[in-house]
Every structure is written in structure tokens, then in C-alpha cells.
Amino acid sequence: MYVCICNAVTEDDVNGCMASGCRTAREVKAACGFKPGCGTCTRRIHTMVSEYRTASELADALTGGPAGLAAVPEQGPGRGPEQIIAESEEGGAAPTAA
Numbered sequence: 816m817y818v819c820i821c822n823a824v825t826e827d828d829v830n831g832c833m834a835s836g837c838r839t840a841r842e843v844k845a846a847c848g849f850k851p852g853c854g855t856c857t858r859r860i861h862t863m864v865s866e867y868r869t870a871s872e873l874a875d876a877l878t879g880g881p882a883g884l885a886a887v888p889e890q891g892p893g894r895g896p897e898q899i900i901a902e903s904e905e906g907g908a909a910p911t912a913a
């Protein structure tokens with residue numbers, strides 16, 4: 816869905832900017848290449864940024880901070896999601912049978 820008709824910017828574009836590190840509406844507008852328009856979208860962008868920041872801060876509070884990236888264990892025969900999760904919680908993936 817379009818957030819800004821004047822600049823043809825979609826919700827996915829805005830979410831992508833925020834996922835890439837934009838934390839303010841000004842940063843989102845700069846990253847999405849906004850040019851001056853009617854301004855109708857400004858409130859919507861502020862709301863999206865505010866909701867994203869709130870959700871991000873809540874997730875960090877619940878998890879103890881931003882989650883680091885980790886390699887996804889290779890899924891071999893007989894390994895289901897439960898086993899992969901258990902292995903990752905133990906600190907690493909168990910060797911897989913090739």
C-alpha cells in the first residue's frame with residue numbers, strides 16, 4: 816500500500832528504510848528519496864516510525880538487547896524445527912549426518 820502517492824513510496828519501502836537503520840521520519844524521507852509534495856503522508860510516516868521504534872524497543876527489552884545474527888544450521892534428514900531450536904539454545908548445531 817502506498818504511504819506517499821506524490822513520491823510513490825510504499826509501506827514496504829518505509830519498513831525497509833527502518834530495517835536499514837533509519838530511526839526518524841526525516842531519515843526515512845531522505846533514504847526513500849522523498850521530494851517536496853503535498854505533505855499528506857507526513858503524519859502517517861511519523862506514526863510508522865513511532866510504532867517501529869516502540870516495537871523495536873519492546874523486543875530489545877524482552878530479549879535483553881538486539882539479537883545478533885547467527886548462522887542458520889543446515890537442515891539434514893530427520894532434523895525438524897524443534898531439534899534445530901534445541902541445538903541453537905545449547906550453543907551450537909550438532910554435527911549432521913551427510
Ligand code: FES
Pocket residue numbers: 818819820821822851852853854855856857
Ligand atoms: S503524499 Fe507524500 S508528499 Fe504527497
